[in-house]
Amino acid sequence: MLSQRRSGILLHPTSLPGSQAVGSLGREAYQFIDFLIAAGQSVWQLLPLGPTGFGNCPYSSFSAFAGNPLLINLELLAEAGDLDQIIPQAVPSEFVGADYDTAVKQQLPLLKQASRNFKAGANETRRQAFADFCARQRWWLDDYALFEAIRRDRNFVPWQDWPQPLRQREAAALQQEATRLQEAIFEQQYLQFVFFEQWFALKKYANSKGIYIYGDLPIFVAENSADLWAHREQYLLDDNDRPTVVAGVPPDYFSQTGQRWGNPLYNWEQMATDNYAWWLSRFQWNFSLFDLIRVDHFRGFSACWTIPADQPTAEHGYWVETPGRQLFSTLRDTQGKLPIVAEDLGIITPDVEQLRDQFEFPGMKILQFAFDSDANNPYLPHNHVPNSVIYTGTHDNNTSLGWWNHLEPAARQRIADYLLQEQVQMPWLLVQTALSSVARLAIIPLQDILSLAEEHRMNTPGTAENNWQWRYQSAELTPAIADRLKQASHLYGRNLCNPTEI
Template sequence: MRLPRASGILLHPTSLPGPHGSGDLGIEARKFIDWLAASGQSLWQILPLGGIGPGNSPYMSSSAFAGNVLLIDLAELQAQGWLPADLTPDPGFSAGSTNFAAVVPWRMARLNEAALNFTLGASSAARQAYADFCAAQTDWLDDYALFMALADHYGGQDWCDWPAPLARREPAALAEARIAHAERIHFWKFCQCAFFRQWHALKAYTNSKGIQIIGDAPIFIAYQSAEVWARPELFELDATGKPEVVAGVPPDAFSTEGQRWGNPLYRWPAHAAENYAWWITRIRRTFELVDIVRIDHFRGFVDYWEIPASEPNAIKGRWLPGPGAALFEAIDAALGPQKIIAEDLGILTPAVDALRQQFRLPGMRILHFAFGGDNKNAYLPHNYSPDTVVYTGTHDNDTTRGWWHEISEIERQHVRDYLACSGDDIHWSLIRAACASVADTAIHPMQDVLGLGGEARMNFPGKSEGYWQWRFDWAQLQPRHGELLLRFSELYRR
């Protein structure tokens, strides 16, 4: 489905300013939306909204359906009367980054307090809203809350190492666990109720300003997740529940060992046997949260790289066929045409592009990949087709100023010649090129709007520690930033 000609900003909510250690769904998010609207932007792209996993990555969540409880606005819980007036920040908090080691225990302690106070003194209206939420979300929430309660109880052990009756989900063991861990189950349900209430309020505010939200659906989910535990037959696991093979991508120009992501792979014949019902539910639920969905690693639906779980890297693997058109035919039949962006990056084949075009899904182009080669490079703007989403770089790339510092002089000269620029304000030169292109959609990382260097990079693929931490501060934002974005939007009909 073609998207209207528009532009927007890539910024995950954790990167928002705020006093409580990381960005959240509170007043600073609304202030950011106001700034987007004033700057002529009509899109806000985020990363996955699920909880963080190893390395603090939002792409390794403990659930494909639950929200990240660390994003809950504590001030709203305070206004409900469930938290005390004093929410003094931890001394370990930083305005420029998320110190997860300090943020996670501090926020979780206050969520625990709020859940207890809700139990002791919530109004009848709040209790009814909570009951209604639990009833409406029971298809995933019951398994998720029990899974999280058990994960807490067993100290983060992989679920396959829990007592066998629980790992195998024997009904009697599950019933006993629901009684034994009722308080903790309530905690996780309370948190999800708060997250969804706040997120839907924020989304309504965002849409009221004429801005649509682009969400992110990772192709794979974490092994240590409620869905893999609840539906192990849908994943390539052995008889004990452990992965036999895992996901990743093979070696390329960026990584000599490839990338071993470690996610369990799908047992696609099992999904096909139920007409991809699990995937249909996942896409439907994602569209309840956002307006447009970017599906990560689209290439993996055509064929995917299978790595033996025993391998330490991604070198020894093989390509196997994915579900291809059958999956998207099932999604279209159940949900109708949807606004889906295909993340068609990486090692591509004609079959990948054919699948994308068959279902009329916009693809992605990254300006950082455009220079240093010949004029046929698909990432150069003169080679774009309108059904394209163009980025200076994504969350997986360096910032534009960081990239400019690292590339060769040959590439720099190509940029200067192609864009007729000096390179002094390279981030604005690339933002302008994106806006001027024929691509229907242009997305600019907030780091590039602010002109930040490599220290503000959000992620480095293949590196498991030290990323996902960057936050901006309002002091960094100058009037000219919004003025330039507005000017480009007007100049190039965005």
């Protein structure tokens, strides 16, 4: 349950500026924290941090626990003594987006070299830190490092296409690969070590300045992931280790065929036999990474839309209840307070609301969804509740200026009438409306703070290309913008909170 009126900014680290081809955990991340402080903010929300595959979507990762090596800052590696020099070309001044292909080509060879340098010449202090990290994280790191080493050695084919002894994780086959690929395994362990070394240093800096880090936990895992390979029995798979059913959402106003996401579904009955140990470990790890976490597709902890894997669309799916109540009760018994925000967007049924409210999880309100119906719309400000998080829009929405530009005149007039404005100035009117809400936490995408149009949106759902690429330029975060946001936050009591509790 949220206890303080706070506000913050939504920005994924890949959107940070800098000399690397995608944003990183380096100097610019610290500068962004300084901007948050200057702007009177106390929360930084980001998207999942895991290693991504095709499409670079942070919600589709090769691991539910690992960090994305492309976010590792090379200058910090040089300062740590793992790199002698930084070779990648500087990002040209006209560069306008995250370039993942260039990042892979430029950064991965340097990261490989850093791993070799570390192995050959790291001082005793860092060697011990590495050994401690590998020992503490063995419960996920060993499987992930081996998975990545085999996957790369076999030209990135999915694990279901590996030889059966490896696919089925026969002990002798795993040992043989672990011996043969020990250099590649060490490299993967090193990459995770330095990623989390940099991440926890950044989080420590943020927390020391009164900034809380708000993370994101996708409910499902990717089919081609270390999690599925290492824990096949906890998913609904056939004899060939392919999903028998997959995740998605049913047909609705937005899609006549629904959405077929394709993620494998959990074998909740099997998970209950060890008291949901994998889930407890996953939540506890995320609680160490973040001060608050948004649980994506929260309704899946009440019931999942279950689609037969042989169906090309979501139309022929069906609801299957899931034991979210038992899981969160067990988690609360072991963890105590649960710093969770429920992503409860879309068509939410009473059972989902009851699950959310039983554990006092804040829900989400989106202002871009507020003005398309009548006074009962739950996203309209007069229907907000204190224990919630208000957004102008999320990473899946258009920017607020882009959204406004697409509205018909009648819709614009309805918004102007509701907000008592003769001259609507978007997107700052929506920003101020979010800050004025009774919702205790207000989160604004940086694109809206910068008054950016549609071409700067982060993601367009249902499309596979040209997403997750937006980056801002350092010069855009001006003192004038910081002052404007600070004054608005102060006006609505959002920068007067107790720094010791969220």
